[in-house]
Amino acid sequence: MANAPVGGRAFALPFTRAADPNVELTEKEMRMPLANKVPDHLRNHFIAMCGEYVGTVLFLFFALSGTQVANNIPSSSGLTVAQTGSNPQQLQYIALCFGFSLAVNAWVFFRISGGLFNPAVTFGMCLIGALPWVRGVLLFVTQILGGLTAAALVSCMFPGALTVTTALGGNTSVVQGLFIEMFLTAQLVFTIFMLAAEKHKGTFIAPVGIGLSLFIAELTGVYFTGGSLNPARSFGPAVVIKSFHGYHWIYWVGPILGSIVAAGFYKFIKILEYETANPDQDSSHAAKMSQKKEHLLAAGLNEVDAHDIAIYLAKQQSVGEMGGVNGSIFANGQGRKFQEADGQGMYGTDFRRSTTGNSEGTLVQAPAPAGTIAPNAVERFQQREGIPRQNSGSGSGRVESPGMASHDDIYAPLQNGQSEALGHMVRHEPRSRFARTESSGV
Known part of the structure; x- marks a missing residue:
């Protein structure tokens, strides 16, 4: 299969650097002359x-x-x-x-x-x-x-x-x-x-x-x-x-x-609010949640927190797509919010805009090593995204339920780098946990 074209690469004229798909070109080489001078x-x-x-x-x-x-x-x-x-x-x-x-x-x-x-x-x-x-x-x-x-x-x-x-x-x-x-x-x-x-x-x-x-x-x-x-x-x-x-x-x-x-x-x-008359006709909420959960797991979050945050984000995305609290309206990748944007994206939106200060617009941190949990990943993610979480006063950011295993007990195997899946841990857990079943594994 032929190599995919490199975005922004100059005309691939014969015997030039641009003609070689394996050559690493600088940002200046991939732009038209003086293009960076134009706002x-x-x-x-x-x-x-x-x-x-x-x-x-x-x-x-x-x-x-x-x-x-x-x-x-x-x-x-x-x-x-x-x-x-x-x-x-x-x-x-x-x-x-x-x-x-x-x-x-x-x-x-x-x-x-x-x-x-x-x-x-x-x-x-x-x-x-x-x-x-x-x-x-x-x-x-x-x-x-x-x-x-x-x-x-x-x-x-x-x-x-x-x-x-x-x-x-x-x-x-x-x-x-x-x-x-x-x-x-x-x-x-x-x-x-x-x-x-x-x-x-x-x-x-x-x-x-x-x-x-x-x-x-x-x-x-x-x-x-x-x-x-x-x-x-x-x-x-x-x-x-x-x-x-x-x-x-x-x-x-x-x-x-x-x-x-x-x-x-x-x-x-x-x-x-016509969306409420016949809801969930255009997209699968479960598919959205599954995709976001996979991204969060790859970023180093544990199974339970990835599941909870994925549910929250999927709901927020559904509200945004319906023209909800943020007043967003989208058209063919275009959009405009009631809040003033910085004009860096298509039609004055945040399209192509970084959310963490880097050029890739990364939503969450880089993946952590297998079998570990990135320190404070959940807290940083919640703070960045404005997700409200109750605090028990212990600094953990989580309120423990009497009928649930403690935060440390649940995540201890993952913290120690063990390969045991969370579903297996739930199966043998002596205390019941609300809304978590053996078949689901979460």
Whole structure:
């Protein structure tokens, strides 16, 4: 198997140090010249704008080129779509092009810019607080430029006149077209809020679900309004062919109103705490706890304290993901808290930020030698994370129950470096211990 690329490594030109994957490069060698002179918040804005521009161009290029094919390919009888009129197969082809193109490119670019590709979606993200307004304005302009570029590329690369503009059809009135665009965009934006801004950020579920949402919306709207749902999608082709319908404004006002409707309903159900109506539908609490427990054990904590702390952290993570006490809202790895952050991470959050002062952002201390417990690991961890623990006055930080073995008795085998598993120790323990069974071993 080939070596994985080293993050930040310069171009691997032949016969250079960067071409050797085994060479240790310094931080300066892996950065672009003078890049360290640029403040992080400016560099992050620039990176997001670059990603959003390229992503919007790719998304609309494949979507518009598919539309160009569907609108120009002759039928089996040799007649064009202009001669025969629209048909369900043609409309389905266009809807598939838009849906699949969005799913693929959102999947690729969410790590860089969030994979929005739509000024209406960007506006909605700003309304719910998942995107700072400064970043939103920058991405809004970038997406419009991406739409222009994609339409120009399709016009240059494919023969014939550009036939991908959005227009009202099927005797649709302007008012009807406005509300069609509004409701279809509301459905798309709300899907993005619930998938990308909630549980499934960073997984394949979010882009696939968003792509399917656009596909369904296109099936409904492409015949009547052209299925824009995106000001950049309508504005780019209109500029390239230098022709604007008198009702072109509906392709701006409709999607913006749809974003407002989606954001209003999203905030409404968040205020009502919708998570409590049907809890634990998006993630496994047990899986979260098990993963955190393994990390704590690797850090040198004993079995019992790792179990207790893992339960606490899993609950705190669930509260945070639901927009709980810390007011956090996440979108494709983006997020913003009510508290002011230092702006070092994506969209002004603590993403990539160290919690212990080192460059890796380590949550707990380095693993201790096998068979030992790192001194005061639990106390330091609790103090750092703000976990309240009662103190018995003896300095141990734990209140002993009359029906439980003492702290020293329970952990003595581990302190002495013995290999006996905790489950075996519990099995032969003379005194009962609450909520610890032989089968569980904890």
